[in-house]
Amino acid sequence: MKIRISILTFLFVSSISMAGCQDLKRSKMIRANQALPVKIQKKMKALDMPKNSPILIRLFKEESMLEVWKQKRDGKYGLIAEYNICKWSGKLGPKYVEGDRQAPEGFYTVSPAQMNPYSNYYLAFDIGFPNAYDRAHGRTGRHLMVHGSCSSSGCYSMTDKSIAQIYAFGRDSFLGRHPEFQVHAFPFRMTAHNIIRYRKDPNYPFWAMLKEGYDIFETTRILPKIDVCYGRYVFNGSGGPCSPS
Known part of the structure; x- marks a missing residue:
């Protein structure tokens, strides 16, 4: 009898736990499906x-x-x-x-x-x-x-x-x-003024490369095609040979 009660108790607690998990999952899916204002x-x-x-x-x-x-x-x-x-x-x-x-x-x-x-x-x-x-x-x-x-x-x-x-x-x-x-x-916003402000920063060469992609989008309002060739970002490349390094 005690064993049966224990089993029933386990099943009851498990069902509550599973229901709680399902409720949590539903709640999170509601978050993910919110419409834009x-x-x-x-x-x-x-x-x-x-x-x-x-x-x-x-x-x-x-x-x-x-x-x-x-x-x-x-x-x-x-x-x-x-x-x-x-x-x-x-x-x-x-x-x-x-x-x-x-x-x-x-x-x-x-x-x-x-x-x-x-x-x-x-x-x-x-x-x-x-x-x-x-x-x-x-x-x-x-x-x-x-x-x-x-x-x-x-x-x-x-x-x-x-x-x-x-x-x-x-x-x-x-x-x-x-x-x-x-x-x-x-x-930061990759304006000419800002990039000059950081010209002595060790990250300047990397940031100057990022600015190339930034400027393309700023000028055209069209997404650039971005690839990596020889360890550098390249933008709107012709699709020729490239060996990343």
């Missing part, structure tokens, strides 16, 4: 941006700013939203090794597999570090995210309200059958 939807319509058109995310450390750009029907991108970065980890400069608590800089891509609706940080997506450039230079690290909860250890963290909208932009782009979106992470 009506105000943003109206702005998209006014700017001739289809709901499921591709996006670009740009991050600026010094300004603590995240931008979302979205493609218009004419093929060019327009700025649709800006969010304050709640916290970013480390200092100006790229990430080198796992554990240095440094937020990455460079050009990254995010696919649907990198989106995490079940994150412990409200919602999150992995930016794709290390990319081909990082690997070519022996840089290490993993799980470098843009996420909610306003806390950071090598990541870019946002308020939960902000990440819900940023996540929705990415989700809607994927629903338009676009396989990925780009994330451009910069130390």
